[in-house]
Amino acid sequence: MGSPLSMLESEAVALLVRLEHVQPFSLSETMVPAAALHPRALCRLEYFLHHGQARLRRRIKRYLSWLRSDAGEADAARAQRAFVVLRLEFNTLLSQFDLFADVVTQRSEHGTGVWLAGLDVAAADGLRTGTVAPGVRERLPEVACYLDRGPGAAIRRARTRLPGGAENPVAIVRVPRERMIGSGVASSLMHEVGHQGDALLGLRDSVAGEVALHAADAPARDRAVWRLWERWLGEIIPDLWAVASVGVCSTLGLIQVVSLPRAFVFRWGTDDPHPPPWIRVLLSAAVGARLYPHPQWERLRRTWVELYPLGSGRREEFARLAATIPELVELLAGHRSSALGPRTLAQAMALTDRTPQRLAAIAERWRRDPRTAALLSPSLAFAVVGQAKADGTVGPRDEGRLVEGLLRSWAFGRALGRERAAADPAVPACPARHVRCSIPDRG
Known part of the structure; x- marks a missing residue:
């Protein structure tokens, strides 16, 4: 074993060697053309990773030049601290690569890859359909989907921060594998797309202000209920987006996801961004009845209540939430903001x-x-x-x-x-x- 500085030099060179093994997806993945990502999405991913690798490669080479200079030889402890930072940046780059690899590698699976490409197209359509603000459609992000285990979907929105602080170049939607293949996948997909649409239009913030005012004017016994509605808006608005996009398909798909043991359906956690599943289904049906009036929504509501009748636990709280659903739905439907132009939210979203x-x-x-x-x-x-x-x-x-x-x-x-x-x-x-x-x- 040589000196500490020679050991660090060897480790830095090894870091460069490992960095070269991180190959572009376009050179390392095989898939039929129909399963491929949209060319713009793939280009954004490739450029994002390429620039990250190039930046890290330059930093390692500068480190090696400094290490071999007189300044580097003067302080082994300082050289060690600088190397540790480089290695952390390398691991961050690998974390970003692995995140996108989940999106790309499944495209090589027979059948699954083509399904994912179809979901990409559907997600892009759902995002485009709901974004009505002037100028927003021109800057819609690309959407890429992948499958994972578990009952729930999730989205890593475009332009949010990735590990290391860089901006995510595309919206990435994780679709539950158990949702494939049936119309219920549209419910999960459009809900996640609704999160991206909500961020683009700023709906949560504008609706939250109106809900807060409503809470201040509400009877004392209802103020806590309205504070809960305000806390849950981040999930309520995507649910509305899904109902507006795919109608009753959204509520039926939601029922499939949250049909769980009673303890989960009636779980109560005020720090959870999701409303309790029992309330969430009732709210979805109420939104559907407001956007697309039809007796089917009341039938769905009755069916859900028969499947999960209210028990004794927190009965009063659930009853108060259910009683204020019509008010909340009317508030949402009549909401106006600069992002919606002259239309209300119901007029903008209902098709x-x-x-x-x-x-x-x-x-x-x-x-x-x-x-x-x-x-x-x-x-x-x-x-x-x-x-x-x-x-x-x-x-x-x-x-x-x-x-x-x-x-x-x-x-x-x-x-x-x-x-x-x-x-x-x-x-x-x-x-x-x-x-x-x-x-x-x-x-």
């Missing part, structure tokens, strides 16, 4: 083609002519399948087949460059044999 009657009509047209699926946006297609499921016209097996066909068709369409194909008649349409998207006849 005329997402009413249950309209969705049922589209499903009937789809049943008669399978080519209808190609004319629907992804979020609308999910809404149609979810409504057909709620109406009992599509069973679980057909639902899975339809969703798989939709994901494959969206991924395939993006791989062919549908935007260019629309402007170029010489580009052939997607071969029908690759898209199994016909709704079966009734009965």
Whole structure:
């Protein structure tokens, strides 16, 4: 073993060698074209990692030059402190690489990769559909999805801080593997997209101010309830976004996620950003009834209460929350902010083609002519399948087949460059044999 400085020099050179083994995804991952990330998303990931590697490589080389100089030889302890910082930065870069690797490597799995690409397209559509503020659509981030275990989805929003402090270049959505494959995945996906949309439009802050004023004017017995609503807005607004995007599909998917033992459904933690699941389902149904009036929402509410009747624990608190849901929904629906322009939140988010009657009509047209699926946006297609499921016209097996066909068709369409194909008649349409998207006849 040589001197401390020679040991540090050897370790720094070894750090450079290991850094060279961190290869770009474009050179190390194999996948069919339909499973690939959107080119803009992949470019942003690659440039982000490339710049991080280049910056660290320059710092290591400067360290080695300093270490070999007279200044470096003068102080071994100082050299050690500088090396430790470099190694921490290297581990930070690996953490960032591993985060994106989860998004990219699954694209090489047969079947799964294409499904993920389809989810990317659906997520981008859900984000674009809900962002109505002038100028916001022009700066929407790319969205990339990956699968993981567990019942819940999550998002690492674009432009938030990654380990090391760098800004995340794309929105990354973790989708529960157990949600694949059925229309329920749309509920999780659109909720997470709603988190990104909420951040872009600043809805949580603007709604929170209005809820706080409402709480101040509320009867004394209700003020604590309204403070809870204010605390939970970070999850309530994405739930509203999901209902607006995919209709009853969102509430049905939420029920699938939170159908747990009673202790979890009625769990009460005031420090939890999520409302208790029992309340969350009731609120989702109430939002649906406000945006897309129909008797189905009351039927869903009654079904949920029958599945999980209120017990004796915290009965009064849950009853007060449930009693204030109509007020909260009206406050949300009538909310105005600069991000929404002249429209209220309900006017901005509710879509005329997402009413249950309209969705049922589209499903009937789809049943008669399978080519209808190609004319629907992804979020609308999910809404149609979810409504057909709620109406009992599509069973679980057909639902899975339809969703798989939709994901494959969206991924395939993006791989062919549908935007260019629309402007170029010489580009052939997607071969029908690759898209199994016909709704079966009734009965």
